[in-house]
Amino acid sequence: MNDNYLTSAVVFAVVFALAGFALALAGGMMTAHGLLPEFTERCRDRLQRPIRAFFAGIATAIATLVLMGVWKALGGLGQVLMLVTGAGLFLLAVTGMAGLMLRIAERADRYGGSWRARRRAATVLALSWLLPVAGTFVLLPVCLLTGAGAAVLSLRRPSPPAPPDIPSA
Numbered sequence: 001m002n003d004n005y006l007t008s009a010v011v012f013a014v015v016f017a018l019a020g021f022a023l024a025l026a027g028g029m030m031t032a033h034g035l036l037p038e039f040t041e042r043c044r045d046r047l048q049r050p051i052r053a054f055f056a057g058i059a060t061a062i063a064t065l066v067l068m069g070v071w072k073a074l075g076g077l078g079q080v081l082m083l084v085t086g087a088g089l090f091l092l093a094v095t096g097m098a099g100l101m102l103r104i105a106e107r108a109d110r111y112g113g114s115w116r117a118r119r120r121a122a123t124v125l126a127l128s129w130l131l132p133v134a135g136t137f138v139l140l141p142v143c144l145l146t147g148a149g150a151a152v153l154s155l156r157r158p159s160p161p162a163p164p165d166i167p168s169a
Helices: 008-035 037-046 050-072 076-108 115-128 134-153
Strands: none
Touching: 008 037, 008 076, 008 115, 037 076, 037 134, 050 076, 050 134, 076 115, 076 134, 115 134
C-alpha cells in the first residue's frame, strides 16, 4: 500500500512551518536592529543600491559554499566548521535584512524611527514571504541574498569625514 498521499495535515504542517519561519525571521530582524543599531543603519544605507547588495550577496553565498566544501574534507571538525560558517552567513543575512526593514519603515511611515513602524515593516516582509510560490521560492531567497550582501558591504565602517578647513585670520 502506497502511503505517499497529500492530506490536509501535510498541507497545514508545511504552511505552519513556513509561517513560523517567517515570523522567526521577522523577530530576528527586530532583534538584530535592537542589538546592533549602528550596523543595521549602515546596512540600510547600503540598500540604497539594492542591485549591488544583491550581487554582493550572491558572491558571498558562493564563497561560503566553496568554503563549506573545503571544510567538508576535514571530517568531524569540518562538519562543525560548516555549521558555523553556514549559520554565520544566515545571521549576516538576517542582520542585513534588518536594514531592509528600516528602509520599508521609513518609506511607510513619517515616523520611520518608531518601534511601531519597524514592527509593521517586519510584519509586511514576513507576510510577503508567505505567498505560495513567489514569496517562498523567489522573494525570501532574494531578501536573504540582498541582506547578506548589504551586511558584507557594511562590515567596514566608513572613515570619518575630514574636518573642514578653517581659513586663517
